[in-house]
Amino acid sequence: MRIVLVGPPKNLEIPHISTGDLFRANISQGTPLGREAKSYMDAGNLVPDSVTIAMAEDRMEQADAANGFLLDGFPRNLGQAKALDEYLKDKHLTLDAVLDLEVPEDEVVKRIAGRRICRNDSSHVFHAEYNKPKAEGVCDTCGGELYQRDDDREETVRKRLEVYHTETEPIIDYYKAQDLVVTIPAMGKVDEVTKRSMAALPSRDA
Ligand code: ADP
Secondary structure (H helix, E strand, C coil): CEEEECCCCCCCCCCEEEHHHHHHHHHHCCCHHHHHHHHHHHHCCCCCHHHHHHHHHHHHCCHHHCCCEEEECCCCCHHHHHHHHHHHHHCCCCCCEEEEEECCHHHHHHHHHCEEEECCCCCCEEECCCECCCCCCECCCCCCEEECCHHHCHHHHHHHHHHHHHHHCHHHHHHHCCCCEEEEECCCCHHHHHHHHHHHCCCCCC
16 A cells, blocks of 8 residues: 555554655764755755655665555655656556645644654654643653754744645645545544544555
8 A cells, every 4th residue: 555645644554654754864863865954944945856756765665665655745746746656657556545634724833833752753742732741841652852843833834834835735636636635634633533544545455
């Protein structure tokens, strides 16, 4: 099963590939790729396609992705979507679904600006209002330190939303033309949205 997520994954036995997480790992390891990506990310802009596409393809090549993957945050513009199509076509693969999680813009800002992430594991995610950790600043799961991403501050979030509208939104029509888009109302709790998303996915094997 190959899925593109245009928002949170769980329960599928396929790796979750987040280009944002891959960039942040490169930044914390101080790699040349991380150094290049950082200035774009801090400004709320997209990292150039040349590096992004290569990084995503590299990740899809890894053994754990042989039976499928869930792409989170990639593709994020038409150039990336077309590159992904080419990449898959070369391998005689196709996407199964593109999940479009619909959330009012005010809610997006609230969700992102309140997000707190564990330094040990970026999948340990909390929220200052909706999902408070038991002890402030401490991860319930592993005791790691919780922090707010630099680009999750409100003014950068507004810029990211602008970029979303101009660059990312057009890929929804692109995938509608391929009849792949599954629209999910994404208000409500994480578990509920996950349930809705799972129920809406086409039932197809890897
Ligand atoms: P979120 O999960 O909050 O939507 P991400 O972690 O996916 O945010 O992305 C954070 C930043 O990383 C983006 O604002 C952008 O600068 C960069 N980034 C992530 N994925 C891509 C991509 N596919 N193309 C270009 N830049 C990307």
